[in-house]
Amino acid sequence: MFERSGVWYTCIRYNGRKVQRSLGVKVGKKADERLARDIESKIRTEIIEGNYFDKPIGSKKTFKDMMDRFMKEHAPKVSANMQDSYTSSLKHLIPFFGDLNLLSISRKKISKYKVLRLDEGARPSSLNRELAMVSKAFTLALEDWEWISGNDKPFSKMPYERENNERDRWLADDEEKRLLENCSEWLREILIFALNTGLRQGELLSLEWNRVNLFRETILIQKTKNGKPKTVPLNQNAMDVIEPKSEQKVRKLKNDFVFTNSHGKKIDRYNLRRAFKKAVSKAEIENFRFHDLRHCFCTKLAQRGVDIYMIAKLAGHEDIRMTQRYSHHCPESLRDGVKALEADCNLTALEEKRGF
Numbered sequence: 001m002f003e004r005s006g007v008w009y010t011c012i013r014y015n016g017r018k019v020q021r022s023l024g025v026k027v028g029k030k031a032d033e034r035l036a037r038d039i040e041s042k043i044r045t046e047i048i049e050g051n052y053f054d055k056p057i058g059s060k061k062t063f064k065d066m067m068d069r070f071m072k073e074h075a076p077k078v079s080a081n082m083q084d085s086y087t088s089s090l091k092h093l094i095p096f097f098g099d100l101n102l103l104s105i106s107r108k109k110i111s112k113y114k115v116l117r118l119d120e121g122a123r124p125s126s127l128n129r130e131l132a133m134v135s136k137a138f139t140l141a142l143e144d145w146e147w148i149s150g151n152d153k154p155f156s157k158m159p160y161e162r163e164n165n166e167r168d169r170w171l172a173d174d175e176e177k178r179l180l181e182n183c184s185e186w187l188r189e190i191l192i193f194a195l196n197t198g199l200r201q202g203e204l205l206s207l208e209w210n211r212v213n214l215f216r217e218t219i220l221i222q223k224t225k226n227g228k229p230k231t232v233p234l235n236q237n238a239m240d241v242i243e244p245k246s247e248q249k250v251r252k253l254k255n256d257f258v259f260t261n262s263h264g265k266k267i268d269r270y271n272l273r274r275a276f277k278k279a280v281s282k283a284e285i286e287n288f289r290f291h292d293l294r295h296c297f298c299t300k301l302a303q304r305g306v307d308i309y310m311i312a313k314l315a316g317h318e319d320i321r322m323t324q325r326y327s328h329h330c331p332e333s334l335r336d337g338v339k340a341l342e343a344d345c346n347l348t349a350l351e352e353k354r355g356f
Helices: 030-049 063-073 080-097 107-119 124-143 173-181 185-197 201-205 236-246 269-282 292-303 308-315 324-329 331-339 347-354
Strands: 002-004 007-014 017-026 218-221 230-233
Touching: 007 030, 017 030, 063 080, 063 124, 080 107, 080 124, 080 201, 107 124, 173 185, 185 201, 185 236, 185 269, 185 292, 201 269, 292 308, 292 324, 308 324
Parallel strands: none
Antiparallel strands: 002 007, 007 017, 218 230
């Protein structure tokens, strides 16, 4: 309690929150000071009992309540792969946080969760995805649902784990040949198209004919990872896959997907992964995932001297740093770069001029 302008004030801090206000009592007699202290004591009691501040809705909600609403309202708006990631993350988050009241979740509690997951052998990237998911849920609880206040968002400025998950696995020519020889026709078409376009799995399976322009030899990917549409040019290898399929009239009767299963419907990603894994095993190829087909696309472009910025554009990389991992594959492109200086400085002519 302190004096300001002849009036008694109080300043109380509790659980990270601050109350500073006038007690409405003038400084003067001893009786006035006692009254001020009594008022301050009452305020402290109300704060401790939780009756001083307006209680947000979150005071009656658990972590599980928040994540249930998150999965119901937000998850359907993201990609199928992201939904799978959310479901996987919840298997670890719910056992730890599930029954906790939202307002009781602190940064200290989150730190304990991080230690637990890392002790379990979780990769930093997996842990970061889990933390990012919950951070998004708390943001919605604050800004959209008004379940919590700004002081109750424990994930704000929470440091994430340092990741080192860069992967640069691509197929050698003989590996690519063996892979294509050991898969069914429908899978071979998808793999050839992926190797020549660099499309992600979700982009391939969701590609529809209304996004294909055979005359211009391009396709339009409306939903990309960074949220921006991109136009992808098709080379002859990709055109050889897609042109015969455009002549199949059955597609008009079933749906508009370019790649379909034997029933003319969209290919299930789990069936694709299962078939791909089987083909990789038959081809005796180790440590190779479907997403690595994008690395093959970028690596081959780099090996053939394609400019790194053009590779970034073709791959749909928003940040050039994602593409720079392939820079060591393009020595011929670098050689062309230094050759560009030859015309500016002819050392032989310079030596003759100097009389050597």
